[in-house]
Amino acid sequence: MTDVMRIVLSPLVWLASFSAVYGLNGLLCGHGLVDAAVGSLSVQRAILVGAYGLALALQAAILVGLHMPRFASSSGFVRGVSVATGMAGFVAAAWSLMPVLTTSLC
Amino acid sequence: MMATLLALSGCGGPLSMLDPAGPAARDIATLWWVMLVGALLIFVFVLALVVAAFRRPRTAAPTHSPRDEAARERLFVVTLGIAFPVVVLLALLAYGLVIGERLLPRDEPSVVRVDAQARRSTWDFTYPGLGRTSRNVLHIPAGRPVDVAITTADVIHSFWVPRLAGKLDAIPGHINVLRIEADRPGTYSGLSAEFSGPGYSHFKFEVVAHDPAGWADFSEDGTE
Amino acid sequence: MRALERHRKLTAIWSSEPGFRGWFSTVNHTDVGKLFLVTAFVFFLIGGILAMLIRAQLATPHSAFAGPEIYNQIFTMHGTIMMFLFAIPTFEGLAIYLLPKLLGTRDLAYPRLTSYGYWCYLFGGSMLLVSMVLGIAPNGGWFMYPPLTGPIYSPGINTDFWLIGITFVEISAMAAAVELCVSILKYRAPGMSLDKMPIFAWYALVTALMILTGFPPLILGSILLELERAFGLPFFQADLGGDSLLWQHLFWLFGHPEVYIIFLPAAGVISTVLPVMCRTTLLGYGWVVAAAVALAFLSFALWVHHMFTTGIPHMSLALFSAASTLVAVPTGVQIFAWIGTLWKGRPELHLPMLHILGFFVTFVIGGLTGVMVAVVPFDWQVHDTAFVTAHLHYVLFGGFVFPILAGIYYWLPQVTGRKRFFRLGEIAFALIFIGFHLTFLAMHWVGLLGQRRRIDTYLPEDGWTTVNLVSSVGSFIMAMGIAIVILDVVVHVLTATRGPRNPWGAGTLEWAMIIPPPAYNFASLPHVASRDPLADDPDLPLRLARGEGYLGEPREGRRETLMVDVSSGAPEALVVYPANTRLPVAMAAMTGLFFLSLLLKFYWAVPIALAGVAALAWRWVWQLGRSVDEAPAPVGHGITLPSALGADRSPGWWGTSFLLVANGTFFGSLLFGFAFLWTVAPGWPPPALFEASLGEIAVGVAALAVTVAAVESAVRTNRAGGRPLAALLAGLIAVFCVVAVCAVMMARIPAPTEHAYYATLLVLTGYALFHALLTGLMFAFLIARVRAGFTSPSRRAEFTIVSLWTKYLVLTGALVLAACQLPDLFT
């Protein structure tokens, strides 16, 4: 079962962080933080970008973990597949949360 | 295949999104044509790969050595399966987001605002500042951006004038703002585009875009 | 023992009762799988006839074929039947029939559950058919948006048929999903480690996990909408603190994964059949597994792309647009892995291969239009037009029907033991292929010309006449093709030409048995050392029939199989299945009574039905018990294994874990709904917050703590050889305190029909109350077990199961307590 967990961990964490960022933005839009700003940087944008960074860091940590002998699976196959899904999770985080940097907030 | 379709019917028609009459619909029509060409290219490419697999000369027996297998995986999975879609999709996503940003209702001095309220089988339009209302016909000035604030009195509906812009839903308790604009004066057909029960098929309205003189008349005129 | 004698003995042990009676008591996966498939195919035909009616209506403008009242029922039922009564059950049937054979074992994890699922499906589906025959079928479109489907705008019973009937059918999907997860992970041939699993098993595992986490939001939505309709709890009414958007979120939280739940099994069929048709193995097995897993997760973060026009902030749209384009990558990996497989082998144009080619052409187009509608501005135009209808059929027909047809023609010889007689299949394929593309390519075009979906008529001035006519003609060509497929299959089943045992030269285990398959599948279980055991050892069927594998010696009328380690496939325990019984069909009938009394508003019958379900469930579980310890038994190859009943992680433990994953998703969706209404719905804050009560908090927390302590103590006492009656009794009392706290809180909620806040609190506390009662029942069951002498240190499985449920109660109970009480404390 741990082997199955290894395979699904990274996409699962991605799903959680994606939903969290989506919910966070909805919350911030609903509660009038849109116009708050520090200098030229809007507070809402800063929070979202921070969450983006956190999501990437988590994914990176998982990827490193999947490579470490301590956490890696003893089965070569599971190692390969979990690294592939780990990469998928990382790319998914980088890609799907990118609008946080570019798109207008609300 | 698409050619036969094109032959079967043109792109015109009172409700055709491919016959745009405003900036938003035009942006989206362009987007469609770009995507259509891209999709056709990809489709032909994929199909060619499939057909070629059947046409390959069968001189030697297929090899299954780990080295061949790894090379094939690199070619088919990594290059064609991952790298190729990633590049295409990133470009498309960026294009779509840029257009999406451009179509958002933003503050501009020349914007006209109207309120639209749907209820089953009628659209009621009010013109704040003008003290006027109209039913099933929306009056707008041509050549100026118009923000339509959409809501509903009963079930969910959707405000859609295909030749001017995309659609936006009318949802109970919410007000959604859609930016539309007509290049030229004229009459444009509109549809309610969310299923609303019996009567849905005939649930339509019209948008009349006035030239400056006509709009001035409309603004001053008391009743319709 | 000779092979024939072994065959006779095993058949006597495993076979269903003969004749018609056997249908009701069979728990055998081969039988139930076939029942599932045939029933699903009948629903496909009904749905197809409805589709023909739709196309007849739309063939010309001003059609007077059906008025809107009837037409709305037709397209709603078409969509509903195709999605819920054809596609999902087809997957269930296929997986139920195939998996034990592919995995080299004798049955699925819970044979009685297999059968219960089938009856729920049949009864629930029949409810919907009855509504159609009576002309009171659901008519709000297959995604049933309120307020249109709410009590005000749809007062009739039509919508209730959908909400209640589909929830009933969903039970069968959940049952199958739990069962498939456990079966794939724990019930395989010895030696079959994860990397040696047939690729179809991976796909089925991923799909089953998706059903477990995808269906609960819909079940929750259906319950909430039915509560609104029946009792006026205003979850979706904007003027009373509800929001119709909540339904859309819950529905699509299910609805998008649903699409992949339909596609993934079909992809599993392609991955299995295609390599055989090319005389090679699948290219990039590991990549394909990773792609399927990635696809599954990605598909849970796409749901908002069905809501691009609802006025959600552009940032949110952008996030979901990004995720929606991304999902094309793992799909691309699979497509190109299959093409690579074509290149690697020598493709041969047998009939299944034709359908696979049909799949390639159709699905690639569907995928490309899918990427188009993922681009937000384009979706603003085509959303709710015929373009989307066309897209979804390219995906569903291309991505499901063509692969399933390939699968039917591939496995039919395995099912019947015969070979095809006439060559009708090729003609049928050509008609279906041509007809399909005529029908739906045309629909893209009228969509772009402004034709909305779900209209029953249009005007000649609209300019859609020719295209619609072409589309309708196409659909009738396709219908002829389908009719010929049926003819072909019927002829195949009836003609008596024996086929060869492994006609395609496949390497997987379903071909390593006598065909048509015997009730017990394998006379002895193989030891698997590669992904294609049959290719490595063509004599395998013979050796298995001679009893050279595991469990080759039939024992005292017991249906035996092995449980293995999840990762390595090393044999772990000996399982004895229950035999034929009518308990499942009785249980399904009782469940049906429950749903029927809700539907007809005979609320007095609801408690009776619930008590009946509880009583049958009690019997169901009771029958599994043993009054004496089972000694470890030899299973062949010199290995001796203990009984699975003595394991901490028994079959029941595994099933409970997966069921709780689904249950947790349900609860999570409920919390999401609460938070959503609180933050997004107009009409908040409510008139007053629920008044916090320190007394309730104190008693509730204490009672929950005692419950979990009691169950832990009972587990330990039993393992040490004692009779943990005192601990269990203490637990039971504590559970009743939880029940009391929940009841008091429910009674204190002010007017739940006046604000969605109160209505939501009512559902939250009701949820906790239900689980407390359930846990109480389990404690009572354990007490009865201990007193009857059915427990011992090596018969301890039920303790760990109850412990799981108790911990779940404590977790959710504490969250409910917090959600109700804390807001008031902190303001």
Ligand code: HEM
């Ligand atoms: C047998 C050939 C089929 C034909 C000719 C057909 C035709 C149609 C047509 C014309 C509509 C659009 C009605 C409208 O909104 O104007 C429709 C809707 C739909 N179809 Fe099919 N269909 C077929 C098979 C399938 C299959 C196999 C599935 C799913 C597995 C499916 C799922 C749906 C769904 C979900 C809808 C939407 C219903 C709604 O709007 O509520 N169809 N079909």
Ligand SMILES: [Cu+2]
């Ligand atoms: Cu979707």
